[in-house]
Amino acid sequence: MVRIQRTDIGYLLDEIAQSLDISNSLFEDAEKKYRAVGSWLGEGNSPLATFSPEIYPQGSFLLGTVIKPISDKDEYDIDLVFRLVVSKDQITPKKLKHLVGDRLKANDVYLRILDEEGRRCWTLKYADNAQFHMDILPAIPDEYFSGILQKQGVPSNFAGTSIDVTDNTKANYSMISMDWPRCNPKGFAAWFQSRMLIQYNELRKHIFGEAYKAEIEKVPNYRIKTPLQRCVQLLKRHRDIVFENDQENRPASILITTLAAYAYENEADLVDAMINIIDRMPSFITERNGVSWVPNPVDPSENFADRWADHPGREPNFKNWLRKVKSDFNRILTCYDSDSAGKILVPIFGERISRSTITKFEEAAQSRSFNSIPTLQKAPPVVNITRPNKPWGF
Amino acid sequence: MVDLSIIDNQYWELIESYPELRLDYLGGENRISGKLIFSANFQYQRIDDEYIIEVIIPDTYPDSLPTVREKGNKISRDFHKYRDDSLCLGASLAIKLKFAKQPTLLGFIENCVIPYLYSYSYKCTYGFLPFGELSHGWLGVLEYYKDLFDINDERTILRLLKTLAQDKYKAHSRCPCGSRKRMRDCHGNLFKKLIPLQPTMNYFEDYQAILEGLKKNK
Numbered sequence: 380m381v382r383i384q385r386t387d388i389g390y391l392l393d394e395i396a397q398s399l400d401i402s403n404s405l406f407e408d409a410e411k412k413y414r415a416v417g418s419w420l421g422e423g424n425s426p427l428a429t430f431s432p433e434i435y436p437q438g439s440f441l442l443g444t445v446i447k448p449i450s451d452k453d454e455y456d457i458d459l460v461f462r463l464v465v466s467k468d469q470i471t472p473k474k475l476k477h478l479v480g481d482r483l484k485a486n487d488v489y490l491r492i493l494d495e496e497g498r499r500c501w502t503l504k505y506a507d508n509a510q511f512h513m514d515i516l517p518a519i520p521d522e523y524f525s526g527i528l529q530k531q532g533v534p535s536n537f538a539g540t541s542i543d544v545t546d547n548t549k550a551n552y553s554m555i556s557m558d559w560p561r562c563n564p565k566g567f568a569a570w571f572q573s574r575m576l577i578q579y580n581e582l583r584k585h586i587f588g589e590a591y592k593a594e595i596e597k598v599p600n601y602r603i604k605t606p607l608q609r610c611v612q613l614l615k616r617h618r619d620i621v622f623e624n625d626q627e628n629r630p631a632s633i634l635i636t637t638l639a640a641y642a643y644e645n646e647a648d649l650v651d652a653m654i655n656i657i658d659r660m661p662s663f664i665t666e667r668n669g670v671s672w673v674p675n676p677v678d679p680s681e682n683f684a685d686r687w688a689d690h691p692g693r694e695p696n697f698k699n700w701l702r703k704v705k706s707d708f709n710r711i712l713t714c715y716d717s718d719s720a721g722k723i724l725v726p727i728f729g730e731r732i733s734r735s736t737i738t739k740f741e742e743a744a745q746s747r748s749f750n751s752i753p754t755l756q757k758a759p760p761v762v763n764i765t766r767p768n769k770p771w772g773f
Numbered sequence: 774m775v776d777l778s779i780i781d782n783q784y785w786e787l788i789e790s791y792p793e794l795r796l797d798y799l800g801g802e803n804r805i806s807g808k809l810i811f812s813a814n815f816q817y818q819r820i821d822d823e824y825i826i827e828v829i830i831p832d833t834y835p836d837s838l839p840t841v842r843e844k845g846n847k848i849s850r851d852f853h854k855y856r857d858d859s860l861c862l863g864a865s866l867a868i869k870l871k872f873a874k875q876p877t878l879l880g881f882i883e884n885c886v887i888p889y890l891y892s893y894s895y896k897c898t899y900g901f902l903p904f905g906e907l908s909h910g911w912l913g914v915l916e917y918y919k920d921l922f923d924i925n926d927e928r929t930i931l932r933l934l935k936t937l938a939q940d941k942y943k944a945h946s947r948c949p950c951g952s953r954k955r956m957r958d959c960h961g962n963l964f965k966k967l968i969p970l971q972p973t974m975n976y977f978e979d980y981q982a983i984l985e986g987l988k989k990n991k
Contacts, residue, residue, distance in 0.1 A: 384812070384821040385819070385820075385821050386821060651898075759790055759791060759810055759811050759812050760812070761812040761813065761814055761819070762811060762812065762813040762814070762883050762887050763813075763814050763815075764813055764814065764815040764887070764891060767815070767888040767892070767904045768862060768863025768864070768867040768868060768871060768885065768888065768889075768904075769863060769867075769904055769905050769906050769916075769917070769920075770852075770853035770861055770862065770863060770889055770892060770902070770906045770907065771853060771861050771863055771864050771867075771906070771907040771908075771909070771913045771914075771917070
């Protein structure tokens with residue numbers, strides 16, 4: 380039994396978040412695989428090579444907020460963008476989609492693991508020791524929209540990476556059109572990075588020294604995790620456990636990630652970050668004409684909460700989930716020793732992760748006491764300060 | 774010469790609760806140093822923190838009080854410290870009063886040092902000082918006496934200080950604070966605690982400093 384102080388709570392949460400990370404080897408494997416796909420699609424004899432192709436991850440792999448699925452049998456999703464430089468007046472969405480699909484099918488290995496054509500993506504289902512799906516999103520740049528965003532005040536380094544994508548349920552799918560669905564995963568990632576930049580640089584200096592440069596497009600340096608990223612991981616895990624049996628109405632990761640990033644203020648301490656993020660997140664859900672809005676920070680006309688309108692269960696679910704996060708986190712703050720911590724952490728984060736984290740904590744405490752001057756395992760008494768002196772000085 | 778056995782006994786009592794502090798005797802000084810790991814509560818705000826400190830116990834202990842320095846570079850240079858870098862735990866009379874209630878090393882650490890450190894940790898966490906602070910110099914001393922006597926008027930404070938400096942305590946005479954009550958029913962009890970605490974010279978010096986300071990301000 381080891382006493383838990385407030386500073387230890389940050390350690391426990393950090394350990395839990397680390398247990399949610401996917402392993403380094405899995406990460407490197409994913410990176411190898413997606414570079415291979417990019418290579419096949421865009422290099423050598425590929426008919427697409429002349430279109431300045433680029434492949435890059437988007438979503439949680441780019442943001443550094445991937446978490447393990449609840450059960451070992453579930454899979455990871457890696458979202459990739461495969462961008463060619465072609466203009467909308469030269470190609471229909473359908474043609475773009477099939478250019479990519481055909482090239483994938485021209486490779487026996489990919490042909491075998493290619494899933495049915497998706498609405499926007501092609502999906503490769505890797506089923507070796509790493510269970511993941513790779514969603515490949517064909518895209519072209521959208522310079523026109525970049526211009527509009529910049530006029531709206533979005534900084535150019537966030538706006539300039541806008542892309543247009545295809546959607547085979549749209550009416551103009553097979554036509555030349557100026558109106559493609561658009562998004563900006565690189566811009567979003569750059570914004571996310573900007574929300575935690577101070578902490579990111581501090582940690583990077585600490586781990587690698589001044590000379591290290593990390594480029595945002597690489598599957599990000601998984602060894603650097605800021606409190607913002609850890610908080611997002613913990614929130615997603617909390618959501619996974621709460622909504623284990625109601626996947627349909629669960630809060631969307633993009634909402635959790637965006638609201639957390641709006642709320643984060645580069646706090647260095649994980650517990651402080653959690654407290655402030657949980658407190659402030661709800662205030663970033665705004666209302667426009669009676670509709671709830673969570674604006675996309677790099678496209679203010681896009682509402683990340685737009686799905687709430689068609690699924691009436693989702694908005695109250697989200698708000699109730701936020702309330703539960705707050706009360707669960709307050710309970711976490713009351714952990715005072717390792718024996719009782721399990722009762723608090725297990726229902727929130729899951730049995731295995733909580734138990735192994737508590738064990739690690741107890742072992743670390745043991746070794747600390749063995750290595751130092753023999754001390755009593757007792758914790759200091761809590762001093763009650765009454766009628767204190769005011770500090771004074773010359 | 775201080776009785777070493779007093780210090781040793783008090784040290785053993787201290788490390789029951791704060792085991793990471795070591796006692797050594799270096800260059801003619803008794804010194805306690807190491808990590809002070811504490812938990813403290815003030816108005817339901819609990820703070821757990823640790824600081825690396827060094828406490829020099831003077832030869833005239835316990836008649837004079839130890840000086841404390843923070844060695845871990847955690848406390849910023851311009852936070853309540855003396856010119857020699859020792860921590861300014863409060864107005865000197867305030868510390869003497871506190872120490873008098875529990876005149877041991879444990880008492881000193883828990884009643885004088887920990888609240889100061891708690892205050893700093895609190896400020897770092899929440900952005901403000903939980904028990905406020907005194908102004909620097911003579912003004913802080915004046916503020917302290919105002920608090921202590923619960924009197925706002927400066928001339929009254931000066932009158933009280935003059936009485937302390939002259940050691941003129943007579944239970945049946947009227948209290949110098951002007952309340953028209955007898956001393957023993959007014960500030961008498963406080964006087965009884967204050968007079969033995971420090972030489973009357975110290976009260977006289979405080980009186981002078983405040984008088985000068987007020988004059989300059991006019």
